Amino acid sequence: MNIMILPIIMAGGTGSRLWPLSRELFPKQFQKLYGETTMLQTTILRLQGLECLPPLVICNEEHRFIVAEQLRQIGQLDHNIILEPIGKNTAPAIALAAIYATKYQDNPELLVLAADHVVLNESAFRTAVVQAQAHVQQDKLVTFGIIPHAPETGYGYIKYNPEAGEQNGFEVQQFVEKPDLATAQAYLDSGNYLWNSGMFAFKAQSYLSELERHRPDIYNACNEAMRNVDMDLDFVRIDKKSFSDCPAESIDYAVMEKTTKAVVIAMDAGWSDVGAWSSLWEVSDKDKEDNVIIGDVVTVDSHNNYIFAETGLVATVGLENMIVVQTKDAVLVAAKDKSQEVKRIVNHLKAEKRQEYSVHREVYRPWGKYDSIDSGHRYQVKCITVKPGEKLSVQMHHHRAEHWIIVSGTAKVIVDGTESLVTENQSIYVPLGATHCLENPGKVDLEMIEVQVGSYLGEDDIVRFEDRYGRA
Template identity: 55%
Template sequence: MLLPVIMAGGTGSRLWPMSRELYPKQFLRLHSENSMLQETVLRLESLEVREPVVICNEEHRFLVAEQLRQIKKLSNNIILEPIGRNTAPAIALAALNAIKDGDDPVMLVLAADHVIHDVEIFHAAVEKAIPFANANSLVTFGIVPTGPETGYGYIQRGDSIGNLDEGYKVKCFVEKPNLPTAESYIASGEYYWNSGMFMFRAKKYLEELEKFRPDIYEACKKSLCELPDGMDFITVDKESFALCPDESVDYAVMEKTTNAMVVPLDAGWSDVGSWSALWEVNEKDTNNNALTGDVFLHNTEGCYINTDEKMVAAVGVKNLVIVNTKDALLVIDKSQVQDVKKVVEYLKINQRSEYKHHRDIYRPWGKSDLVVAENRFNVNRVTVNPGGKLSTQMHHHRAEHWIILAGTAQVTIGEKTFLLTENQSTFIPIGSIHTLENPGKIPLEILEVRSGSYLGNDDVIRIKDHYGRN
């Protein structure tokens, strides 16, 4: 049985303001009801696979756990990277974890943030690759190009192996080409886009990694902690992993090994690497507009418009991307979407929150949305999932007032524990130890009013935390 390894470590900013450092692309619902991570997991259904391993940034662990819970694919195999070190180390961690009980599974390595339209063709390509991987090849899936893209690396195929078009030796990997070169690649029919999806045996990958990059291999071996913590996350030692070189699997292994193979994939793939790419893969109206949310159009063509709550009216405009979130709005020409990085740079330099997180902040127990922010008081709308528990905590600088809007809360303040339901409220003085949980079956909605001289989220002394955040 295949072991799916899903790489969910990206912190891409190319889809800002929808993607944020704390809520990147793979967690967004960009193309369906499900997030891209969820789609990636669900796309494996009907293949014979083990429970997937997800590798993500430590900061995203509760998001990953919650998104897997939502699609009823709870996983004990979430590997937490304390820092990003690119794909070669990430896959090494997954491989080392996979072989620790003497096993040697075939790993299907997937990115958590790609769109694949035709799942059956994808499955067929995966099935084709299995015998090659079993025979110790390192398989990369080569996307059959639909045009002379200059934004991707290419793979040139060599001799055919097996039946017609089942797979090829890799002749070489090439960097992102210029347009004439890309055109010659397409004309030759010998080139594929480098998708970043792979299949190989865990031990074979580690063997090749040890051969070509023993530094990465050793650093990963040292970093993988022996025991998963209480939350069933697989943790990685930060100090050791920080010493691991930052390298892609292509550079570290695939371009060097003599066992590289390519299996063609022609399944409507996109890495959705920009707003214009998202426009391309989405459904459009008769004027070529791709729309999400409450939108009114007049005399408008070729636009991508996404609004999360308020109404957007677009009149007399062409080829614009308009993305409206609770705290930031982007209006950008579709031909210049790569310049969204200028905005993110500006936000980082000015230490603004809009590059890091949304107005909604996701927590292991649910989320919190800052609806009113003033100097001396602010108001959060807090949603606690069924079974969710806030940490037992205390604040030095703020008092809190909670009103229950929906559901039932079990509140503890000092020594007292009591239930509150819709329309009831309580007050937590500065310095009181308190906690709250949702003992019910429906989400608990509360309104939290903070008041005091300092209202930052970092004024919290955690006495006990159900999620290991002490």
């Protein structure tokens, strides 16, 4: 009898080295950086062909509606999103999922994956997962090591003995930190080291038992946090106070480096964690000049570049080994061999309290999205898209009035109790201080232009009275 695998998808993190595309409130795992689906969706779809249950996704609370929408798009939304009120690294996150899973199943087999990895050879990946199951059923804690093809300094490594193993699984001898170039080359030459992929497989109780043995503080805090969960729409909310007391620690430090039950499966599946623009260049399709071209790009005598244009034309002349990324509100130009340093730009923007480090000009909401087209003294212009059947909160503003112009679709608008249907080429005025709400009652997207006028135009000037998404 085949045993069903329960995938645990870790979808936290900000991917700051892929700025300006990846930002705190819309990081890389929710974007289409490689292929036709987002990285989160691709991670889940990669499991097709394996005997899997619907996945459990762990994410930050502020990303909950993005995750829910992306799961809905691929038919995988089923009250299966665990919200972390505070990021505490991978050991507690996996513990939350394991504890939650055991409430409904008898010691399920977990496959722990990150939502932001690229796997070019999905067949080889699935073969490695099947190989891991034999060890999981013996209560081993399996990690997946990647057969290295270069002296990579951006990954941790796993030391193992390739001559001592059975059923494609090998005893872990040592976990080692990210090395310098000379050390990485020595690892590669030895043939005894694998890249640490951060993917795992084990029974829920096997992991929890080892966590309790080696880090009872984490184990107890997670158990307490899961004692009284709150089911909210498709979200599992844990106790914030209990979880805030939990130490932050990676699964490697908390468990895998200490346990005697660790086994590594060597995998050669074209894996990358795309932790930097140079990594994304390596796994992406290239033109005859070895350029990765995305968007409206014209190149002359340019080679070995990654060039991304979100809006408008990007042109290069004589460019070599560079990263050029243009978004609606920022442009990054970096030497490809320095792409790991992009994080320093993000830290600088954060220190300067510039919003570009955290949000895009286009912002996603549970009802749709808005794009901040223009702004100036006392005015701001947004393009707003509301999905069919969705409704914004009943709200008011202390400091601004709003003019709404419908571009396409139909809007149901209530202003101070008066209801109106507003259609294409029509407009409506919402005075300062008026209680109002907006709904799309139709079958197609509602698109409208909103012009805000007032003394203060911040997003925090919203008083919500009712909200179907629990934000009131």
